[in-house]
Amino acid sequence: MNSGGTNARIGYIAFNTFREAVRDRVLYNLIAFALLLSGAAILVGEISIDIERLVVVNLGLTAVSLFGVVIAIFIGIGLVSKEIDKRTLYTVLSRPVRRWEFVVGKFFGLTGTLVVNTFFMALGVFLALLYVAHKFEMMDVWVLVALYFIVLQFLIVCALALFFSSFSTPLMSAVFTFALFVVGSLAEDLRGFARITQGVGGWLATAIAYLVPNFSTLNVISQVAHGDAISGRLILYDSVYALLYSAMAISGAVLIFQRRNLK
Amino acid sequence: MAAIEILDLEKSYLVGFWHKHRKPALRPLRLTIEEGEVFGFLGPNGAGKTTTLKLLMGLVFPTAGTARILGMDMDDPRVKSQIGFLPEQPYFYDHLSARELLNYYGQLSGMAQGRSARVEQMLARVGLSDSAGVQLRKFSKGMLQRVGLAQAILHDPKLVFLDEPMSGLDPMGRREVRDLIQQLRHEGKTVFFSTHILSDAEALCDRVGVIHQGELRGVGAVAELTSATQGKVEIIFCAQKVPAGLISLGAEARVSGDMVNAVLSEEQQDAALDVLRRERLKLISLTPVRRSLEEYYVQKLQVPEGPKEESRKGVGV
Numbered sequence: 001m002n003s004g005g006t007n008a009r010i011g012y013i014a015f016n017t018f019r020e021a022v023r024d025r026v027l028y029n030l031i032a033f034a035l036l037l038s039g040a041a042i043l044v045g046e047i048s049i050d051i052e053r054l055v056v057v058n059l060g061l062t063a064v065s066l067f068g069v070v071i072a073i074f075i076g077i078g079l080v081s082k083e084i085d086k087r088t089l090y091t092v093l094s095r096p097v098r099r100w101e102f103v104v105g106k107f108f109g110l111t112g113t114l115v116v117n118t119f120f121m122a123l124g125v126f127l128a129l130l131y132v133a134h135k136f137e138m139m140d141v142w143v144l145v146a147l148y149f150i151v152l153q154f155l156i157v158c159a160l161a162l163f164f165s166s167f168s169t170p171l172m173s174a175v176f177t178f179a180l181f182v183v184g185s186l187a188e189d190l191r192g193f194a195r196i197t198q199g200v201g202g203w204l205a206t207a208i209a210y211l212v213p214n215f216s217t218l219n220v221i222s223q224v225a226h227g228d229a230i231s232g233r234l235i236l237y238d239s240v241y242a243l244l245y246s247a248m249a250i251s252g253a254v255l256i257f258q259r260r261n262l263k
Numbered sequence: 264m265a266a267i268e269i270l271d272l273e274k275s276y277l278v279g280f281w282h283k284h285r286k287p288a289l290r291p292l293r294l295t296i297e298e299g300e301v302f303g304f305l306g307p308n309g310a311g312k313t314t315t316l317k318l319l320m321g322l323v324f325p326t327a328g329t330a331r332i333l334g335m336d337m338d339d340p341r342v343k344s345q346i347g348f349l350p351e352q353p354y355f356y357d358h359l360s361a362r363e364l365l366n367y368y369g370q371l372s373g374m375a376q377g378r379s380a381r382v383e384q385m386l387a388r389v390g391l392s393d394s395a396g397v398q399l400r401k402f403s404k405g406m407l408q409r410v411g412l413a414q415a416i417l418h419d420p421k422l423v424f425l426d427e428p429m430s431g432l433d434p435m436g437r438r439e440v441r442d443l444i445q446q447l448r449h450e451g452k453t454v455f456f457s458t459h460i461l462s463d464a465e466a467l468c469d470r471v472g473v474i475h476q477g478e479l480r481g482v483g484a485v486a487e488l489t490s491a492t493q494g495k496v497e498i499i500f501c502a503q504k505v506p507a508g509l510i511s512l513g514a515e516a517r518v519s520g521d522m523v524n525a526v527l528s529e530e531q532q533d534a535a536l537d538v539l540r541r542e543r544l545k546l547i548s549l550t551p552v553r554r555s556l557e558e559y560y561v562q563k564l565q566v567p568e569g570p571k572e573e574s575r576k577g578v579g580v
Contacts, residue, residue, distance in 0.1 A: 005373060012370040016356070023358035023398075086354040091414055094320045094348035094424075095371045096340055261276075261323040 009097055010105040017109020021075050022116070031117055035124040037063035042128045052132040057143060057225040060125035064118060065150045065221070069181055072114055072154050076161025077173040079106045080253075084262055093262075100254045107162055107250055114154040122147050142224040145235065149218045152242035156213045157181060159249035166253040166260070184215035213245050264334055266422050266453040267296040267319070271328035274314055288314045290478045291328060296455055296470075298421075301448050303464035303485075304457040305560055306474040312457035313351055315474070316426050320348055333421060344373055347420035351427045351457075353411035357400035361391050361410050364399060365417055372418040385413040390439065404431040412443060423447060425456035429463055441467060465489065465556040473563040480563035488559045495552040496532050498525045501545040508538035526552060 041059035080103070083089035092102060125147075129140065160180055164173035183190070187209060194205035218238055220230055271291040278286045289311045296302045306312050317323045319330055319337060330337040333345055355364050365382040374381065386395045389409040394402070399410065408431055415423055428444070429437045437460075444467050447454050458464055464471050465485060472482040498514075502523045505516040509525055512534055516525035527535055532549070539546055 009371055012367060016359075016367050019363075020356050020358050087350050087352075088355055090317075090320070090322055090350040091348065091353065091355070091368065091411075092371065093322060094343065094346065095368065095418075096343040096373060097371050098340070259324070262317065263276075263323065 005096070006098075006101055009101050010108065013092075013097070013102060013105025014108035014112060017079070017106050018112045018116075021110065021113040024075075031067075031120055033067065035121065037067075039124075039128065041125075042131050053129065053227075054225045056125070056128050056132050057146075058221060060128055061143070061146055061150065061221040061224070064121040064125060064147065065153065065219075067121065068114060068118055068150060068154050069157050069178075071117060072110070072157040073161050073174050073177050073181075075110055075113065076158045077165045077170045077177065079110060079162055080165045080257065081168075081170045081173070089262060099258050103162065103166070103254050103257055104250065107158060107246075110158045110162075111155060114158065115151060118147060118151055118154070139224075139227040139229075142220075142228070142230055145230045146220050146224040148235075149220055149238060152238055153215055153218045155242050155246045156184075156215070156218075156249070159246035159253070160213070163249040163253040163256075166256045180212060181215060184213040185219065186216065187212055187214040188216040214241065218242065264298055265295045265331070266298045266300065266333060267294070267455060268331040269294040269315075269319075269328075270330060272315070272318055272325050272330055273327040274318055274323060275326045287477050289318065292474075292479055294472060294479060294482065296453060298453050299448075299451050300469045301444060301454045301467055302456070303468035303471040304455065304474060305459065305461065305464055305471050306457070307459055307564070310474045311477040312474060313426055314477070316348075316350075316424055316455075316457060319424065344418070345421045347415035347418065347423040349411045349415040349423075349425045349428055352404075352430060353407055355399045355407065355410060355414075358398055360396045360398055361386060361402075361413070362395040364410065365414060368414045369417055374418055381417065381419075385417050388416075388443070389413045405433060405436045408432055408436065408440075412440065416443075416447070420452070422453045422455070425454065427458055428456055429458060429460055437463065461556050461560055471556065473560055475564050481559075483559070485556065489553055489556060493552050493554055494529050495526055496529055496549055497552050498527070498532075498535055498539075498549050499523070499547040500525075500539055501547065502542075506538055506542050506544070508541070509535055512538070522547065 037059065041056045041063070044055050044059060080089075083092070089102070093099065125143070126136075126140075129143070130136065157177060161173060161177045164176045168176065190205065190209040190212070194202060194209045197205050217234075220234075223230065269292050271293055272289065273287075273291045274289040275285045275287040278284050292311075292315065304312050304315065314323065318325050319332065321338065321343075332339075332342045335342050356367075359367065362382060365385060366378065369378040369382060383392070383395075386392045389412055391406065391409055391413070394406065399407065402410065408428070412425075412428065415425065425444075428440050432440060441463060444454055444456070448467075456467075468485050470482060470484050471488070473480045500523055501521055502518075503521060504518060505514075505523055505525065509516060509527075512527055512531045514525040514527035514531070514535065516523055525535070529551070536546070536549075
């Protein structure tokens with residue numbers, strides 16, 4: 001099995017994961033719901049005189065983020081465990097496919113699904129923006145950056161869901177991943193708490209604060225809603241951070257999955 | 264060359280709350296399957312058949328021992344491109360059609376040229392050409408089994424592993440699977456299949472192995488097992504009651520309409536024929552009583568648990 005074959009196999013697995021996810025009707029319901037929420041943002045924006053744009057961006061991007069995370073967890077936890085439960089994995093791994101190729105292919109497939117979903121949900125947000133403001137402004141570019149950060153969040157959530165599902169049940173994987181998402185969204189507060197705490201407690205708080213994924217740095221919705229610019233340095237830092245964190249979680253998933261007996 | 268050489272392959276799981284107790288799923292198994300052979304792996308549910316197949320497929324890892332498949336170590340990645348596998352009660356991706364699924368598996372198997380044509384050929388071979396575009400979630404259990412068979416032989420493997428291939432199939436479906444295995448034999452493929460349906464094994468296999476409680480109880484050639492006489496003959500003749508002379512020879516007889524079916528030892532065969540001549544009764548047939556595969560199977564299952572030299576060597580009838 002050469003590296004060219006490896007890339008091809010990862011690509012096939014990713015495409016199949018994407019195809020399966022896109023054809024799943026539950027996914028459509030979630031997208032429809034998110035688009036509905038963007039529509040609701042228009043309604044709320046219209047009764048919020050002078051702050052229509054702020055409300056639409058805030059509500060719209062929050063909807064994209066939350067529904068994206070739900071989709072990421074919903075599909076991510078089932079990626080490995082569902083394949084083991086239904087034994088679809090058996091016929092894949094009895095072919096010249098390495099286990100790590102399967103995990104990485106699944107991750108790319110899910111990421112691709114989420115990028116496409118985000119594109120459609122973002123389209124809803126921009127249509128809502130156009131409806132309330134009647135035109136696009138320069139500062140709307142930052143909405144694109146916020147959407148990029150949301151996709152980075154999805155990368156980490158997908159990787160975590162995959163990591164947990166490589167050794168845990170789907171339900172527990174969902175609970176762990178969502179709990180980490182909630183705690184990670186408060187990462188900056190945790191770091192602040194760690195700075196003012198002394199002794200062993202301070203040590204522990206610092207360890208936890210830096211171990212959990214920092215989703216709060218990836219949340220710039222409020223800033224872009226106010227039309228504030230996002231620095232290039234933050235974009236670079238967050239990109240590198242999200243990629244490294246996802247890579248670590250995927251590596252963990254691979255290490256566990258390589259040794260797992262598929263009973 | 265041996266297609267499969269299983270060398271003391273062993274699997275046990277840690278059980279209990281603290282994972283302190285070891286439960287054997289497969290005791291050291293030593294078995295050789297020759298190229299071109301159709302081998303039936305027999306045993307009741309939970310005997311260790313699926314565990315053996317999963318070990319050979321690399322789906323679970325052995326506690327000890329190893330195996331060589333087509334002359335290569337079972338962990339060698341090259342092995343996978345030359346083998347096909349049908350898991351027990353297969354289930355596939357709900358939202359793919361049979362054609363899409365086979366194309367996907369073909370891609371993963373490294374098939375490039377002629378893949379589409381081969382997929383259509385396989386769909387026709389398992390009788391699914393008309394349903395090729397239908398999503399698999401709408402397939403019946405029997406149809407999924409056919410898809411499973413198609414994916415197992417799609418890439419023209421030298422060696423095919425089938426786990427309970429007749430499971431869930433109606434009589435017609437079972438017959439089709441039997442025909443397919445016969446075709447594979449004619450193509451020179453090696454087939455290793457597990458089953459607990461003895462008539463299928465008897466009809467298809469060159470050799471069978473009986474496994475029970477994770478332990479190989481015996482291996483033998485089907486032709487030899489079923490040709491072995493038990494020192495008894497079966498005599499069928501026309502009569503409405505059993506002659507007293509035959510009963511005195513120790514025959515076990517039953518009357519069915521105008522016919523009598525009597526079983527007695529080979530030594531009494533001539534004496535029994537004399538009785539029929541004396542009584543002027545019409546002889547229909549006289550055949551040696553052969554052992555059925557079922558009797559062999561039951562006999563092997565009744566062997567008490569424990570190390571047996573015969574089983575460890577993987578030979579012996």
